[in-house]
Amino acid sequence: MSKKSFRQAINEALRQEMRRDPTVILMGEDVAGGRGGSAGTQDAWGGVLGVTKGLYEEFGETRVLDTPITEASYIGAAAGAAVTGLRPVAELMFVDFVGCCLDQIMNQAAKFRYMFGGKARTPLVIRAMYGAGFNAAAQHSQALYPLFTHIPGLKVVIPSSPYEAKGLLISAIRDDDPVIFLENKVMYDVEEEVPDEPYAIPFGEANLTREGDDVTIVAFGRMVGMANEAADRLAKKGIGCTVIDPRTTSPLDSETILDCVADTGRLVIVDESSPRCNMATDIAALVAEQAFDSLRAPIRRVVPPHTPVPFATVLETLYLPSVEKIEAAVTATMNHRVTEKV
Amino acid sequence: MQIARETLLRSYRAMRTIRMFEERLHVEFATGEIPGFVHLYCGEEASAVGVCANLTDNDTIASTHRGHGHCIAKGVEVAGMMAEIYGRSTGVCRGKGGSMHIADLACGMLGANGIVGGGPPLICGAALSHKTLRDGGVAVAFYGDGASNEGTTLESLNLASVWQLPAVFVVEDNGYGEATAASFACAGTQKARAAGFGMPYIECDGSDYFAVHEAAGEAIAHARAGKGPVMLHVHLQRWYGHFEGDAMTYRAPNEVAEAKRDHDCLKLFRERVTQAGLFEDSVLDEVDAAVTDEIEAAVLQAKDAPLPQSADLLADVYVRY
């Protein structure tokens, strides 16, 4: 056990799985970097934000493949390799670039197993950065997990901390279905205690990061930390919150969500993806349908507005959910008074 | 071909403006005041300017993540660009786009682009508009050696040929896409790619304004005459990292120094026009001084300019909703 950053935790998971299983390969743009350069440097970048640094040195060019800037072909190649014996981890860099290769994910990898009558296995992992808060503007800041969650055949993972990232990535690599693994780019330097040995966190099992009796908060990825902080502040005011980190949006641990809502009767969902057809609407529908009688207040969603992500810091800050916005939503749900229908 | 004195002076000013704009950004970025990603165009000025000197406001260009040079060359206002990069409401995109999304449709600038290979398909569309509307315009896609490998780019070369569009595809080949060399990432040659899609190919030295101007003039005239698309391959060097903050460990230590010494388009331009007796050094010095003032003013104005207001967050998602 030692303190590791989100970046290091991901790097360690990749390294340990690559040591364990020679069919695990890595590919992407500048996952090593420096190929063909005049300095002859190898592993010049290790990914744009240094997440895969050192893997090229250990595993060499047959296991760590730098690609041209050609997402449709290398993401498709990863899918093709996955269905024929390798276990590729392909890095898409910014998840926004899925626009360039969605067909290979949506119409190819995701559908092999079902379309082929259960005969295919596609042990593919696609890693990508998501999220606002980096002033990276509209084409480098989206939180596109609802897009992937929408597609049957894909699994979708959103780690909320370094510990979660390592265990979930190991599960993703060992999984025989295509997995989209989304890393919030603002979190790479966040640190916490992470075990040195490999461990797997199962998909579809939510984690309760806070427990309280009054309100259930469901949050994803970076939003889990904000929800925890809001819960801690609210606890001081006598409001108890349960915070649920579903860990994976597909599969989704609906049981845990329904159980907690049954206990608290109030639900706030924190989701940094665009508000139409996102995880918050999905969970609101689940609860409205299956836990209507437990609800003591309307479900509240803390989500961005239906706009692209703006560049300027003032606007981007307004755009994103925040601890304050979560607190306000919880307080509002607590203040709701049920009016009896006549 | 004889280039008019005014054109030469305007081009020199544009190249100097790009150089100073970028060098100033390099300094300002290091202070932490500029948010987001910034990709500098220093060293490549003659490409944007040599091409755009052959265009008018009626023609269209599409740019890349390394877009400041194309914007300035196409006539986007410098103060508005600087304010945009600082995220101010006076910016050309009202602080909503930033460095990677500067656009000004009024002067035919379809936008810098955060998506590599995003521009070439758009340029097919712009060229289709020019052709259909018979407005005599030409559409020019600037894209890098890295972007030349995107499916969108290769498909656009084909589409432009199939539709015989008035389009020019300018490959700005600076030898690198991020930290990976073109020699590693680009199979075959750009020339063979152009031939594969049945379009003429012209190449030139991108540090020589006159060479770019002439090659681009030929390519653009061909497209404008309705003879179909052309590929223009410009050989360049970038003087700074891929983005600000890149230590460039993948490049030999002397590579940039040599590029600055031997391939400085401004130095080469000045030598040529003064030796030919076209301009006195003093005339060019005056331009340099004026540009220095312009950039200084742009930075001061940008820093002073108002931030966007909260209502701006929801504005302009749709024309009507």
Ligand SMILES: Cc1ncc(C[n+]2csc(CCOP(=O)(O)OP(=O)(O)O)c2C)c(N)n1
């Ligand atoms: C679709 C897509 N893939 C990857 C990136 C990340 N990226 C930004 S710039 C760049 C390199 C582009 O190289 P090149 O086209 O040669 O242009 P240069 O940076 O050399 O001007 C990459 C890979 C991106 N922005 N969009």
Ligand SMILES: [Mg+2]
């Ligand atoms: Mg390049």
